[in-house]
Amino acid sequence: MVPKIISVMQNDASDQSPPLLARLAELLHVLMYLHAGFPELYDPVYDVIKVFKCP
Structure with missing residues (x-):
């Protein structure tokens, strides 16, 4: 679900995305x-968000 949401937001052309x-x-x-402790759940999410710089 989260990877799908991020994909939709990345394709959004607004300045707020x-x-x-x-x-x-x-x-x-x-x-x-x-x-x-839930790598099977987190791996797909991490693959999508690893391109963002996080402190």
């Missing part, structure tokens, strides 16, 4: 860190 995608990627990184 890039900052929202960056924030979403940051949030997903934090959530995957806090709730570690």
Whole structure:
């Protein structure tokens, strides 16, 4: 579900999409860190968000 949402947002031409995608990627990184232990669920998500720079 998350990879599909990110794909749709990446194809959106609005000016609001890039900052929202960056924030979403940051949030997903934090959530995957806090709730570690589910690589089969997180691998597809990580593959999609790894292109975003997260602190």
